[in-house]
Amino acid sequence: MSANPNLIRSLVEARRDSLKPFPQIVLDILAVLDDEGANAHLLVNHLHRDPVLSGRLLGLVNTLVGKPPGQRVITDVMTSVSMLGFSRIRSLVSTLSLRDAFSPAMPMANQFWEHYCGPRF
Numbered sequence: 001m002s003a004n005p006n007l008i009r010s011l012v013e014a015r016r017d018s019l020k021p022f023p024q025i026v027l028d029i030l031a032v033l034d035d036e037g038a039n040a041h042l043l044v045n046h047l048h049r050d051p052v053l054s055g056r057l058l059g060l061v062n063t064l065v066g067k068p069p070g071q072r073v074i075t076d077v078m079t080s081v082s083m084l085g086f087s088r089i090r091s092l093v094s095t096l097s098l099r100d101a102f103s104p105a106m107p108m109a110n111q112f113w114e115h116y117c118g119p120r121f
Contacts, residue, residue, distance in 0.1 A: 025050045026097045033090045043089065044078050056096055057089075 022030075029046045032038045047054050054077050061080040067073045074080060081089060 020100075022097050023050075025053070026093055029053075029093050030090065033086050033093075040078065040081050043086070044081055047077050047081070053093065053096065057084075057092065060092065 025046065028049075029043065032043050032046055047057065057077060057080050058074060061074050061083055062071075064083070065073060074083070084092070
């Protein structure tokens, strides 16, 4: 299932005045990801500043390797970054932030998630 771009656009436009801006940490992480001179250590340092985001990242990477909650095999952010790469991290950080901007009761939140992260997430 992919999200309808026109439906997404109209939803965002209808709620643009009530949408929260990205948190500063998200903007900092995206800036690191845009910096050609950045490295994984710098990105990990920024990710560690947000324990919720780090936890979500670890949960997602463990889902990718097929481990259910409670049987975590990957426990550090550096390994997660190495496995996923900067491009996927950018998508995840952006998508998680977009998801948080919308109410969980809104059906479009799940469509954003599925569209940007794929069915495995």
